Amino acid sequence: MRTTVGIIGAGPAGLLLARLLHNAGIDSVVLESRDRAYVEQRQRAGILEQGTADVLRAAGAGQRMDREGLRHDGIELRFDRRRHRVDFPALTGGRSVMVYAQTEVCKDLIALQLAEGGPLLFEAEALAVEDAGTDAPRVRFRHEGREDVLECEYVVGCDGFWGVARKAIPAGLTQVFERTYPFGWLGILADVPPSHDELVYARHDRGFALLSMRSPSVSRLYLQVPDGTDAEAWSDEEIWDELERRFETADDWRLERGPITQKSVTPMRSYVHEPMRHGRLFLAGDAAHIVPPTGAKGLNLAVGDVVTFARALAHRNETGSPELLDAYSETCLRRIWQAERFSYDMTTLLHRTPGATGFEDRLQLARLDRIASSRAAETDLAEGYTGFPFG
Secondary structure (H helix, E strand, O other): OEOOEEEEOOOHHHHHHHHHHHHOOOOEEEEOOOOHHHHHHOOOOOEEOHHHHHHHHHOOOOHHHHHHOEEEOEEEEEEOOEEEEEEHHHHHOOOOEEEOOHHHHHHHHHHHHHHHOOOEEOOEEEEEEEOOOOOOOEEEEEEOOEEEEEEOOEEEEOOOOOOOOHHHOOHHHOEEEEEEEEEEEEEEEEOOOOOOOOEEEEEOOOOOEEEEEEEOOEEEEEEEEEOOOOHHHOOHHHHHHHHHHHOOOOOOOOOOOOOEEEEEEEEEEEEEEEOOEEOOEEEOHHHOEEOOHHHOOHHHHHHHHHHHHHHHHHHHHHHOOOHHHHOHHHHHHHHHHHHHHHHHHHHHHHOOOOOOOHHHHHHHHHHHHHHHHOHHHHHHHHHHHHOOOOO
């Protein structure tokens, strides 16, 4: 097989890139190791920044999002039994976020790709990226029981942290920056309407909690738990009791309970791989960077990466200049490090580190009080949450 851009991975990054390239008249082939049902059911992110939502609309993939997604104009911070709402549009010149699950983004993009785009091969396992440093990179893959080769002009690895793309960059050319946190998130899906109409981020002496949602009838909630926690070690009643404690307020707000349909534990880490390009191999999304989920940045960073690549390749085709492609890694990393900073700040602001002292607890409360009392501090949070500009 031969194509202009070989895309490894049919998560939101790979699928959106294929759509952007299709709209620019550039052919691609997408290789995805899992089957379609798995990709469309894989629970991940649920918050789309303003820029991400705008890109989906411009790509022709925003109709169902606008019909079924939930626009949010703010979040609520809870600490010391206090409630403070951060008003995004008032602080950012009108920006907001959209609650629309990654599963739904993938369904929309898959439908478009199969109807209008180039080949999308499910159960096609990428085995290796070869000749990445040359003008003719290749992806060796296995599909329908036999090995094949995809010959490309460019390869974009959207295949996640455990994928093969990053392994094709020589170790001697790379730097890795990472931090592992001593806690994780116990997350649940529950068949109960959300107890608040916007996300609630709670800092409590017992640990962090987050109230989110997937739809008007399905709640998504999280508890900070020690690293290595087994989700099944928590009974449903224990989870609801702990959520109730951590969301406690001085007024009459109440947490609504319902049947828990899913529970899992997500580890917390920060990770950046530099550079994000080697020859004609480009990394995007989790293949190059991971953020703790506190800042809702993972999917949105991946979108920024593929938008940057698609613009750069279109520029190359239109002008003959490789300038934007050559600057891909540097351009993406500026935004990535701002998002890493924001996610780290949100994580350390709201989570209680094991063994934290009273001094550290008071600093957290002072930081939250500063946000609640200073428009400048509140604006910085709102700008970071609604998203940093692409490129």
